[in-house]
Amino acid sequence: MAVQLHAYINCNGNAREAIAFYQSVFGGEVSMNTFGEFASEAMPVAEDEKDNIMHAYLKGDNGIELMASDTPSIMTYQEGARITLSLSGDDYALLESYFNKLSEGGNVTMPLADSPWGDKFGSLTDKFGVNWFINFGNAS
Numbered sequence: 001m002a003v004q005l006h007a008y009i010n011c012n013g014n015a016r017e018a019i020a021f022y023q024s025v026f027g028g029e030v031s032m033n034t035f036g037e038f039a040s041e042a043m044p045v046a047e048d049e050k051d052n053i054m055h056a057y058l059k060g061d062n063g064i065e066l067m068a069s070d071t072p073s074i075m076t077y078q079e080g081a082r083i084t085l086s087l088s089g090d091d092y093a094l095l096e097s098y099f100n101k102l103s104e105g106g107n108v109t110m111p112l113a114d115s116p117w118g119d120k121f122g123s124l125t126d127k128f129g130v131n132w133f134i135n136f137g138n139a140s
Contacts, residue, residue, distance in 0.1 A: 003089035003098075008133055009068040010084060012077045015053035019068050026060030035072060038116045046073055084123075084131040092120065092136045099134045102126045112136075 011018050016032070023030050036050030052070035059065055067086055071077040089095055099112050105127035112122030112134060119137025126132060 002091045003087055003094060004065070006065055006067050006086045006088065008084040008086040009066070010077065010082045010131075011053070011068055011070050013052065013070050015056055015068045015070045019053070019056040019058055019066075022058055022066055022068075023060070026058065026062075026064045026066070028058055028060035028064070030056060030058050032056040033117075035070075040116055043116045049073060084133055086133040086135065088135045088137075090136070095134050095136050099124065099132075102132055102134075 009015070009018060019030055019032070032053055033055045034050060035045040035052050035054045038054060039045040039050060049070075049072055052072065054069055056068045057065070058067070087095060087098055096112060099122055103124045103126070106125050108122070108124045110121070110123040112120055115121040115135075119135050121136075122134045124132050124134075
């Protein structure tokens with residue numbers, strides 16, 4: 001696998017409920033991590049947000065894959081910008097080139113760098129207002 005593209009749903013505190021609903025629709029298996037699991041000095045997490053979902057992944061039946069997360073208080077939840085496109089894979093040079101090209105004329109919200117979960121991660125909004133996550137390492 002070189003690169004996969006997923007839709008990433010940004011939730012306002014109900015990611016756990018949302019991913020359970022989508023699992024009831026599409027079947028499959030769900031894996032989840034909370035913000036508390038990755039809390040550290042480098043990534044502080046508010047006490048009341050430690051159980052919120054940082055990353056939920058639905059590997060549904062029939063090839064359907066979907067991701068979701070709660071929006072932490074350090075970010076702004078925007079009702080109209082609930083979907084982020086997420087590129088994941090194991091080809092760093094290719095993902096880095098996508099990150100650089102997508103950021104031209106846009107806004108890098110988090111530079112591509114080492115993440116607390118061990119992968120390289122970055123986020124940006126492209127010049128058309130589309131939000132992107134780029135993750136090199138574990139593709140799910």
